[in-house]
Amino acid sequence: xxxxxxxxxxxxxxxxxxxxxxxxxxxxxxxxxxxxxxxxxxxxxxxxxxxxxxxxxxxxxxxxxxxxxxxxxxxxxxxxxxxxxxxxxxxxxxxxxxxxxxxxxxxxxxxxxxxxxxxxxxxxxxxxxxxxxxxxxxxxxxxxxxxxxxxxxxxxxxxxxxxxxxxxxxxxxxxxxxxxxxxxxxxxxxxxxxxxxxxxxxxxxxxxxxxxxxxxxxxxxxxxxxxxxxxxx
Amino acid sequence: xxxxxxxxxxxxxxxxxxxxxxxxxxxxxxxxxxxxxxxxxxxxxxxxxxxxxxxxxxxxxxxxxxxxxxxxxxxx
Numbered sequence: 001x002x003x004x005x006x007x008x009x010x011x012x013x014x015x016x017x018x019x020x021x022x023x024x025x026x027x028x029x030x031x032x033x034x035x036x037x038x039x040x041x042x043x044x045x046x047x048x049x050x051x052x053x054x055x056x057x058x059x060x061x062x063x064x065x066x067x068x069x070x071x072x073x074x075x076x077x078x079x080x081x082x083x084x085x086x087x088x089x090x091x092x093x094x095x096x097x098x099x100x101x102x103x104x105x106x107x108x109x110x111x112x113x114x115x116x117x118x119x120x121x122x123x124x125x126x127x128x129x130x131x132x133x134x135x136x137x138x139x140x141x142x143x144x145x146x147x148x149x150x151x152x153x154x155x156x157x158x159x160x161x162x163x164x165x166x167x168x169x170x171x172x173x174x175x176x177x178x179x180x181x182x183x184x185x186x187x188x189x190x191x192x193x194x195x196x197x198x199x200x201x202x203x204x205x206x207x208x209x210x211x212x213x214x215x216x217x218x219x220x221x222x223x224x225x226x227x228x229x230x231x232x233x
Numbered sequence: 234x235x236x237x238x239x240x241x242x243x244x245x246x247x248x249x250x251x252x253x254x255x256x257x258x259x260x261x262x263x264x265x266x267x268x269x270x271x272x273x274x275x276x277x278x279x280x281x282x283x284x285x286x287x288x289x290x291x292x293x294x295x296x297x298x299x300x301x302x303x304x305x306x307x308x309x
Contacts, residue, residue, distance in 0.1 A: 057297055064294065093297065100299040102242075103249045147246060147300060181249070 001026045001227045003043040006071065006087075008033045008062045013048035013084065013204065020204045021045070024220045033065035042227050043080045044071055046087030048140070048202060058101060058143045059089035068094055080124055080223065081196045085141055088188070088198030097189055097198045098156070099148030101141075105181025109142040113213060114179050116187050116201060117167035120160045123190050124226035125197040128218050134171045135164075135215035137201040139179060144200035146182035146189075156189055164188035164199055234279050235308040236287060240296045241272035272301075 003026035005017045014030065021028040021043075031038055033051075038044050051062035062068070068090070075081045075096055083091040091097040104110060118126055118133045129135070148156070156162050165185040168177040178185045180200075188199030203216030242248040248270050255269040275295060279287075287305055296303040 056295070060294065060297065092299075098299075100297055102246065102300055105247075105249055107249050107253050145249070149245070149299075181247070 001043070001224070002041045003028045003045060004031045004038055004041040005029070005045045005047055006031050006033060006038065006067055007047075008049065008051035008065060008086075008090075010051045010053055011047050011049035011086070013086075013202065016202075016204045017045050017047045017084070020207045020216075020220060023207065024224055031067055033062065033067050035067050036070060038067055038070040038074055041074070041079060043082065043223060044074060046071070046081070046083040046090050047204075048085030048087060051086055051090065054086075054143070057093065059086060059091075059093040062086075062090045063093040072096060075191075075196050078193065078195050080226070082125065082219075082223075083196075083198040084202055084204065085139075085144070085200055088200055089143065091196060091198040096196050097191055098152045099146055099189070101143050101200070102145045102147055103143050104141070104145050104179075109140075110144075110179050111138070111140040112179070113138045113206075114187075114201060115167050115169060115171075115177065116164040117171050117173055118218075119162050119165055120190075121222075122160070123163060123194040123197065124222060125190065125219055126163055126222050128221040128225055132171060133218070134167060134169065135206075135218060136213045137203055137206045137216050138213075139201045141180070141200055144182065145180045146186045146200070148183065153184065156186075157184075159192060161190050161192070161194075162186055162188075163190050163197060164201070234282065236277040236279065237306040237308070238275040238277060238291055238295050239272060239304040239306070240275070240301050241303075242270055243300055243302055246300050 206216030
């Protein structure tokens with residue numbers, strides 16, 4: 001299993017992702033954003049951070065980095081692409097995922113553990129988790145308020161592409177459990193082909209008991225399971 | 234050529250920044266303020282760009298059509 005972590009100027013969760021991917025058995029490389037190719041990997045991760053200082057809009061300039069052309073090509077070939085936090089913003093800006101992330105409802109940068117309900121596990125990124133399972137994973141963002149027009153939302157719902165929603169401890173998807181104002185409590189979505197997944201929470205920060213939660217392992221367990229199956233097939 | 238590009242959040246999108254500024258204006262003695270929307274303006278000086286190319290860049294880079302509208306004002 002080979003994974004690449006793309007590094008943009010301003011990425012700051014790249015080492016966390018690299019560390020966790022190696023723990024899960026991935027031969028993991030960093031790819032600098034000025035490289036022209038991200039080919040040859042089973043998984044490409046766009047990590048969190050503040051690429052290009054969040055200038056213009058979060059992810060707006062990173063989306064035009066040389067390496068992103070190759071990331072889009074690889075996604076088109078079915079390679080798994082995981083965008084976390086700023087990575088999710090970049091995926092939306094690049095058009096690989098629909099919608100956009102705007103300023104949090106209450107304007108604050110939020111850094112805390114939240115709860116996420118697994119809404120769909122028929123995808124490579126959460127197949128190790130049962131639908132309805134509640135994961136405790138941290139968020140750390142100022143612009144994680146997911147928005148999309150009503151047509152896009154109805155497509156996402158109809159195609160079961162909303163993978164995670166913010167919820168309370170009992171799994172209730174309620175307004176009170178919505179940290180940032182995201183429409184319909186959406187925390188993570190995938191593309192139609194289900195090989196591109198973006199989420200605002202940080203599963204890589206919830207893989208070690210020392211970090212107070214290991215629920216993020218569900219994502220990496222799922223990826224390992226997916227790639228082991230595809231090799232066996 | 235000089236150009237101004239004005240980028241505003243779409244009317245259909247909640248603008249948390251505008252809401253916060255509106256509240257601050259009310260606290261500063263203007264209780265009647267009904268709505269504030271915060272956008273951005275870019276001043277551009279450019280050689281050899283036609284209007285079509287400028288619109289393309291406004292659409293693809295300077296604004297995000299999912300959440301924003303732009304206005305391009307050319308000053309020849």
